[in-house]
């Protein structure tokens with residue numbers, strides 16, 4: 045008997061992107077015969093894909109590499125560039141709570157042009173079926189001034205989860221990350237102070253600024269009630285990952301499925317790791333960029349920073365109703 049004819053499934057219709065990439069040019073200088081480099085790149089909602097020349101496409105490629113941190117894009121022969129997906133959007137829920145998003149991710153709200161309406165932003169999210177939770181992870185939302193209003197305009201019911209750790213360790217960790225990419229940067233100690241003699245802290249340095257959690261939280265509380273925000277302790281995430289994830293599951297209204305039995309402590313890594321990675325039978329630790337060795341910082345500088353953060357930490361404990369224990 046001849047084999048039955050192969051029926052190929054029809055191609056999945058592509059939903060046209062509501063918000064797309066657009067290029068913003070610096071002053072119209074000419075360099076090497078080409079237009080001046082793109083000064084920034086944003087997703088916008090005009091509905092047209094940006095028509096770019098070959099040179100511009102190359103610039104976009106370079107920009108995306110630098111700025112996009114894993115964004116995938118298609119550069120088509122017609123000169124069109126479409127951002128397809130970002131690495132940060134959204135994370136599929138882990139196995140025990142399977143709820144895969146129905147269509148691929150596109151962008152993150154921070155980078156979407158302010159011309160986007162709340163509805164268009166909502167359309168960037170994958171469709172969510174009954175019983176599914178769609179998650180999106182972008183660390184910088186917490187410290188982005190416009191983020192609370194944008195997210196609230198999209199959905200007031202959004203639940204927000206923020207991992208916080210001792211702001212002094214956070215600042216050193218942040219510095220360590222930058223140092224790994226730019227080994228020539230000044231020392232942590234010199235970046236910390238506006239004036240080392242007077243001990244005036246440079247709060248405009250992002251590594252310091254980000255750790256003023258109470259100030260950022262204030263901004264979110266203008267749009268979301270505290271009951272919709274969960275602060276996860278970065279320290280407890282290491283010492284008791286299952287306990288901390290228990291709080292996350294409760295907060296999301298999920299059954300407590302992730303427990304102690306999913307983790308083991310990896311002596312080499314010095315951190316808890318998963319006994320089995322998602323979809324695999326092998327253990328899995330976070331990558332090399334998580335858990336780097338921090339440089340030694342002058343203890344006096346560390347103490348000065350502790351003193352600086354103390355009042356902000358106290359306010360933060362008060363606001364969240366949780367004592368994080370950073371000020372012992």
Ligand SMILES: Nc1ncnc2c1ncn2[C@@H]1O[C@H](COP(=O)(O)OS(=O)(=O)O)[C@@H](OP(=O)(O)O)[C@H]1O
Nearest residue numbers: 183217218278281282315316317330333334335336
């Ligand atoms: N299980 C496990 N394995 C490895 N690392 C762990 C783990 N749990 C929490 N951490 C801490 O996570 C810190 C890195 O997370 P970040 O959110 O700072 O990373 S990133 O900014 O998104 O790259 C990283 O900070 P550093 O130690 O400064 O690298 C870790 O302390």
